[in-house]
Amino acid sequence: MREIPIWRGGRERTSLDVRLLRDYRGEPLAKVAVAPALLVHRAVAELRAAAEPEADLTALWDRIAAAGRLLDAAELGGCSPEEHARLVTLATGAPLTDSRRALAELARGMAQVREALTWQAPGGTPEPFLTGRIEPAPGKSCGWAPVGRVLGFVAPSNHPAVHLTWVLALAMGWVVAVRPGADDPFTPWRVLLALREAGFPAERIALLPGGHDLVPALVEHCDRTVAYGGPALESLLGRDPRVLFNGPGRSKVLVDTDAVGAAPGDPTPEPNGQPSGLRTHKPASSSTSAEDPVTFLVDCILHDGGRKCTCASAVLLRGDAPGLLEAVAERLARLPLLDPLDPAARVPAWKDPAAARLTPGEAVEVDGLTFVRPALVLGVDPADPRFGAEIPAPWATGLRLPAGADPLPLLRGSLAVTLMTKEAALVRRCLREPSIQKLFVGPVPPWHTEPGAPHKGRLADFLFTAKAYREAVIPWI
Known part of the structure; x- marks a missing residue:
């Protein structure tokens, strides 16, 4: 039986509270460690300590791209891509062909992380993430700065490709605390393993499986939170400016x-x-x-x-x-x-x-x-x-x-x-x-997407802000 641990501080952690995840026929499928809500404060503090404001983003991009190639091809944690798709299908009820295609979609988005970032930054280039500046015209610029350091991510279980969102946040220099969906803890765990295998600093990620009680704690302790859910969660979080809420699409x-x-x-x-x-x-x-x-x-x-x-x-x-x-x-x-x-x-x-x-x-x-x-x-x-x-x-x-x-x-x-x-x-x-x-x-289906393209707006517009910036004409720095 598979086991999904808590991950924080760059290593696996156990929990006294373990949830038995069952498949769509009711058979035992995996043991999932449950993070208590009180742990969120400590996990976020560890993430803040790992958040280097001057991190080498280009090196992070290379490692994310390498992780994308591993995600869809390598055996990670003793699990092949085919076995992973089978586990996701058993856990969620999604057709096997769809689970396999979804993993490939997620892997492709990670492998193309640089191209994905061009959708996110003003001007269609990832340069502002590196320089902290936007230059709308020669000699004119403004600052482009993160509004915080730690992103909370409340994941759903409907589709694995949503996990590209928090990977893009990592690429922008944020650190991330992920609460997996109840039915699919396998995908974020595999993404984390791929990132670690590719040399990405895994202390920049926390994986906190748990229940709904973790959500308010993430919103409280993280600088920003991306959340997915239904009407009940929307009524709780939908008007909070710290939360980018994704509800039913209709x-x-x-x-x-x-x-x-x-x-x-x-x-x-x-x-x-x-x-x-x-x-x-x-x-x-x-x-x-x-x-x-x-x-x-x-x-x-x-x-x-x-x-x-x-x-x-x-x-x-x-x-x-x-x-x-x-x-x-x-x-x-x-x-x-x-x-x-x-x-x-x-x-x-x-x-x-x-x-x-x-x-x-x-x-x-x-x-x-x-x-x-x-x-x-x-x-x-x-x-x-x-x-x-x-x-x-x-x-x-x-x-x-x-x-x-x-x-x-x-x-x-x-x-x-x-x-x-x-x-x-x-x-x-x-x-x-x-x-x-x-x-x-035209004949473009509503589910069409390209990695990094706006979904509910641009993620970067939620995580970054423009600042007035001007240098003196005489060289000053």
């Missing part, structure tokens, strides 16, 4: 029929032999297939088992495209409900059957496992609480709008929005809408 896709073209499943050839509609477009830097609108929309909902906060929770169809939404619903309904360890599985299993039954979806039991049946539920009124509701499964609501209707009121409050439209004015309005965090135009 991401959406808008499809204009004049942008789609051909009816689903029956693309009309163009004179050059290419079919019309989505087949004539290429998704920008996207792995999804854009060969027909049904395939595209299913992938927006189904990708990574629907567990990402950027998977589509609602599809809006503006105009007349008979059968399009019905075809998507039928494709989702036909998905087999398989054991997540089956390489063909696409739908996650739920460890907590009671939680599955509380969702707006249909909870079903197959071979002793609980699933929320994949669905696109049509005709849900926007005032209905089910509209756009996010659950960690390939489940979404579909809504038809008349041609010419303004969809923006229904798109507000979305983490990510994909606009399949030719209406430039709508694109501009959505780009300026403060409640939409990510916007994609």
